[in-house]
Amino acid sequence: MGAGNKTLSEATAVIKKLRTPKANLAKVEFLACLTALLLMFLTIFGSSRRRHNHQKLRVLLWAAYTFSSYLIVYTFGLMTEASFQNDLLPVWAIFLMIFFGSSDSYSVHSLEDCEQWKNYAWQYVIKITGVLFLMILSGITLPMISVSTLCLIVPLKVIRRAASLRIASRYGRQMITKSIADYMSSEHQSSEGDLDPSQMRGYNYIVTEGMISPTSLKKLRERKAAAQLEAPNYRKSLEITDRVVTIDKVWKCQGWLLRSGGGDKDSKLKDICLSFSLYKLLRLKFSDYSLPKQAHEKAWKLIQYLCAEGNGYERAFRVAELELSFLFDYFYTKYVTIFQPLGWRIKLVELLFLVIGVPVMVGLCFPWYDSSRSQGEVQLATKGGLSIDFLVTALIVLIFACVELVQCFFMVISEWTKVSLLCKYVRTISWQEGKLMEKLIGLICRTPLPKPWERKIHQYSLLESYDYTPPRWLYNILTDLFMDRIRDGQRESAPAKLSSEVKKAVFHSLMSNPEALQNGQASLIRNEVEHELSWACKLKTQTQVIIVWHIATSIFEHMMPISNSNFLVATNLSKYLTYLVTFYPKLLPDHPYDSEYIFDGIIIEARYLLKGCKTIKERTQRLNNIGKRMNDTGEVIIQGARLGQQLLNVENEPNFIWKVLAEFWAELMVYVAPSDNAIAHAEHLAMGGEFVTHLWALVSHAGIKREPPLE
Numbered sequence: 069m070g071a072g073n074k075t076l077s078e079a080t081a082v083i084k085k086l087r088t089p090k091a092n093l094a095k096v097e098f099l100a101c102l103t104a105l106l107l108m109f110l111t112i113f114g115s116s117r118r119r120h121n122h123q124k125l126r127v128l129l130w131a132a133y134t135f136s137s138y139l140i141v142y143t144f145g146l147m148t149e150a151s152f153q154n155d156l157l158p159v160w161a162i163f164l165m166i167f168f169g170s171s172d173s174y175s176v177h178s179l180e181d182c183e184q185w186k187n188y189a190w191q192y193v194i195k196i197t198g199v200l201f202l203m204i205l206s207g208i209t210l211p212m213i214s215v216s217t218l219c220l221i222v223p224l225k226v227i228r229r230a231a232s233l234r235i236a237s238r239y240g241r242q243m244i245t246k247s248i249a250d251y252m253s254s255e256h257q258s259s260e261g262d263l264d265p266s267q268m269r270g271y272n273y274i275v276t277e278g279m280i281s282p283t284s285l286k287k288l289r290e291r292k293a294a295a296q297l298e299a300p301n302y303r304k305s306l307e308i309t310d311r312v313v314t315i316d317k318v319w320k321c322q323g324w325l326l327r328s329g330g331g332d333k334d335s336k337l338k339d340i341c342l343s344f345s346l347y348k349l350l351r352l353k354f355s356d357y358s359l360p361k362q363a364h365e366k367a368w369k370l371i372q373y374l375c376a377e378g379n380g381y382e383r384a385f386r387v388a389e390l391e392l393s394f395l396f397d398y399f400y401t402k403y404v405t406i407f408q409p410l411g412w413r414i415k416l417v418e419l420l421f422l423v424i425g426v427p428v429m430v431g432l433c434f435p436w437y438d439s440s441r442s443q444g445e446v447q448l449a450t451k452g453g454l455s456i457d458f459l460v461t462a463l464i465v466l467i468f469a470c471v472e473l474v475q476c477f478f479m480v481i482s483e484w485t486k487v488s489l490l491c492k493y494v495r496t497i498s499w500q501e502g503k504l505m506e507k508l509i510g511l512i513c514r515t516p517l518p519k520p521w522e523r524k525i526h527q528y529s530l531l532e533s534y535d536y537t538p539p540r541w542l543y544n545i546l547t548d549l550f551m552d553r554i555r556d557g558q559r560e561s562a563p564a565k566l567s568s569e570v571k572k573a574v575f576h577s578l579m580s581n582p583e584a585l586q587n588g589q590a591s592l593i594r595n596e597v598e599h600e601l602s603w604a605c606k607l608k609t610q611t612q613v614i615i616v617w618h619i620a621t622s623i624f625e626h627m628m629p630i631s632n633s634n635f636l637v638a639t640n641l642s643k644y645l646t647y648l649v650t651f652y653p654k655l656l657p658d659h660p661y662d663s664e665y666i667f668d669g670i671i672i673e674a675r676y677l678l679k680g681c682k683t684i685k686e687r688t689q690r691l692n693n694i695g696k697r698m699n700d701t702g703e704v705i706i707q708g709a710r711l712g713q714q715l716l717n718v719e720n721e722p723n724f725i726w727k728v729l730a731e732f733w734a735e736l737m738v739y740v741a742p743s744d745n746a747i748a749h750a751e752h753l754a755m756g757g758e759f760v761t762h763l764w765a766l767v768s769h770a771g772i773k774r775e776p777p778l779e
Contacts, residue, residue: 619708
């Protein structure tokens, strides 16, 4: 009993120490520093999520994003309920409010956060009220004077983030896209019969609208007054003036920097503007706006031109890559508000406050402890007299300065800056005549940036992974409430590099028969094997078609391997489409839950039919035997084995079969690309991106629809 009482008394003493004013002050300082470090982590690694499909990285970023918001609330609570006085509490509170504005490159974690923009705005009102309350209680002190210049940054940062959330929300998307939608609904009429994609003649696609001047506002009012006497027009007008930059203006620019025979021989600078204009059109898919058929036909001629010459598929893919990077920034960063006509000016004001405020704070807040500074104030200091309070403040200020400088650097070299400079260059004759300005813009625009997405195609092999069982202690009925469940058989294979052979094959298929996409049957007809193999394209669901052909391709891969481009294309695309079925069925034609249900059934079938097979060789041989003796078309595994046996029995060399499979999978890749689920593609932009999303962007511009399978 004596030992138990002693332990209890010791625990009570520890609890009392944790509740002392100094202990509470230490908690406030620790949490403020931790919040600052989390913000730095989000700033540096925030944009990495679109370049890497690593689950651990996504979890870390999600934890930092979520945890920092809770830390800010909790720390504010400790400050407002503190039973002690410290002159630096309002200073730390102001920095917490600045951190509440979040990182420019990580404004939201998921698209659902965008819909909470009103909630975020009200949180700001409540928190800033608490900060003002703290400042009133603290009175006018030296630290408060030193941080006064930084106080003005708070509304700038928070309002910008709230505006970014609002613009990326469903309402905001419709609001800012209406003018482009109304303009593009009739844009094709201005260039009928006079189109030349090589010179962009007739392509009046908007790159930037420019800033409306007071004179323009006066003319706008006059037009509205005159319009009241006419029939009402409910379209949102977008007048093409000298301030508006269109694609044809970019191509007509006579400045050396943008001339094909001058500083833009590879057209990469002009393509930056082209990608930005196409990104604006792609936003229509997220706002429930549609374009007339003639507008899609016009866009298709442009895509055909991009793919026409030599390795034009690389150029088309590069344009789509950059277009999707702009779309990612629109949804997940603050760049869309920073690069508004007044946005970058506000950003410069922030930097001005940073330049003035930080030196003032460092100069006034001398980092040594002064016991006579405030009577009765609770402070923390080392034994040598060094003020821990000021050290914490200095660390927070240093992190804040580093974050702002890093964000400024990212902003300067971003693709948004390049678009802004190039459009200004097109509008300004003096820039086109200034060699120094041309060199500066060229230097910025040709600064190499990290790859815009992962540039890998993920792989899944049914024969390798059907027997995988995830750990039940981690994935079970209880943990389903907290994390995405990993089902039986869901184990990804090593990803493959997106090769030029794969891109070329897919783009060639896209160019071959765009008006009536088929799920592989056109390629079978071209190779004159439709009578033997087309039955496998007419199954009930697209999921079954993919898995059956995947099984057959896997059998042929292990029994007739060769080393050529057709082998690479067929095996990579087979495993990639099966990967989408297994992990991301939302990006495919079938209902996602139907795909999941079918996949679960296929795993059960595979475990029954391949029971006892330990190696790939044994599994392939078992399937080969099944294909020889069974003609039942009921089970997907048996259907795949049957198709694999048919491929082996075709009286041609393996090279021919691999050509058939490569063309089939390339056509099937294009067939699944059209989708009305634009949000699913936007979600995957924050997870490393998907190859199918790049195709989806191109076929969306062209208005290409998927045809039902041939009977």
